[in-house]
Amino acid sequence: xxxxxxxxxxxxxxxxxxxxxxxxxxxxxxxxxxxxxxxxxxxxxxxxxxxxxxxxxxxxxxxxxxxxxxxxxxxxxxxxxxxxxxxxxxxxxxxxxxxxxxxxxxxxxxxxxxxxxxxxxxxxxxxxxxxxxxxxxxxxxxxxxxxxxxxxxxxxxxxxxxxxxxxxxxxxxxxxxxxxxxxxxxxxxxxxxxxxxxxxxxxxxxxxxxxxxxxxxxxxxxxxxxxxxxxxxxxxxxxxxxxxxxxxxxxxxxxxxxxxxxxxxxxxxxxxxxxxxxxxxxxxxxxxxxxxxxxxxxxxxxxxxxxxxxxxxxxxxxxxxx
Numbered sequence: 001x002x003x004x005x006x007x008x009x010x011x012x013x014x015x016x017x018x019x020x021x022x023x024x025x026x027x028x029x030x031x032x033x034x035x036x037x038x039x040x041x042x043x044x045x046x047x048x049x050x051x052x053x054x055x056x057x058x059x060x061x062x063x064x065x066x067x068x069x070x071x072x073x074x075x076x077x078x079x080x081x082x083x084x085x086x087x088x089x090x091x092x093x094x095x096x097x098x099x100x101x102x103x104x105x106x107x108x109x110x111x112x113x114x115x116x117x118x119x120x121x122x123x124x125x126x127x128x129x130x131x132x133x134x135x136x137x138x139x140x141x142x143x144x145x146x147x148x149x150x151x152x153x154x155x156x157x158x159x160x161x162x163x164x165x166x167x168x169x170x171x172x173x174x175x176x177x178x179x180x181x182x183x184x185x186x187x188x189x190x191x192x193x194x195x196x197x198x199x200x201x202x203x204x205x206x207x208x209x210x211x212x213x214x215x216x217x218x219x220x221x222x223x224x225x226x227x228x229x230x231x232x233x234x235x236x237x238x239x240x241x242x243x244x245x246x247x248x249x250x251x252x253x254x255x256x257x258x259x260x261x262x263x264x265x266x267x268x269x270x271x272x273x274x275x276x277x278x279x280x281x282x283x284x285x286x287x288x289x290x291x292x293x294x295x296x297x298x299x300x301x302x303x304x305x306x307x308x309x310x311x312x313x314x315x316x317x318x319x320x321x322x
Contacts, residue, residue, distance in 0.1 A: 222259030
């Protein structure tokens, strides 16, 4: 199956990115699925206003994906802005997108409530995302629960296009792994760069330790039983530990054998155990940006071949070409 996913280059990759998306990509890569993964630098313009930051973040995200194990011989990795057909397709979709559909988008309302500028770009984000998706005609789109509605909007627009202009698009399915659909951040809310509550994979050792030790917990003192089911530290640890280790930590919680500080140290150790090799590879790639840029260029060439065919079909059906 052809699968497409994207990520905004708006900061270091974090544990939520890994368990919510990248771990799936590695599984699907090894299973032989056709993966298209783009770095959503156009989307990032809704929040990132410093051009140097944007360029560096694109490089960091690409390097991180490669360091974590994505194989450019199996995965098509590219920058969204290298696919010049997407803006034209977005405009065509805008012309059939109902205002009410976008006004109901949870992400826009949530970001507006949190103080983000209510720009046209932020409002129109779901239509650009629909264009990202539909232009390569994937069968599935891995997303977190908060992005499921955007895939549904893409499906709605594809269905409306098909109704108006004839059968053109299959409706892509959102792919959401229920066991890791939402990864808690250090404050207990969904881990997100937008909320500044992440545990970053590629920061310094000191930064990583500060983030882990800053995870919000209850005030229950050491020596008393802890409720692992409501503990943010445990929720993250169980993604990294073996079944035996998870069971052992549960018992220590129940018996009051650990305090939250102890649990945080155990979590930090697990993060280093899982990701230190990737952290080293990331540092090497950041010292060799041309290697990363070559991967993105190769991926864009492949993605554009598909986008060109889709847009030519769309232009003909809506009457922009004969």
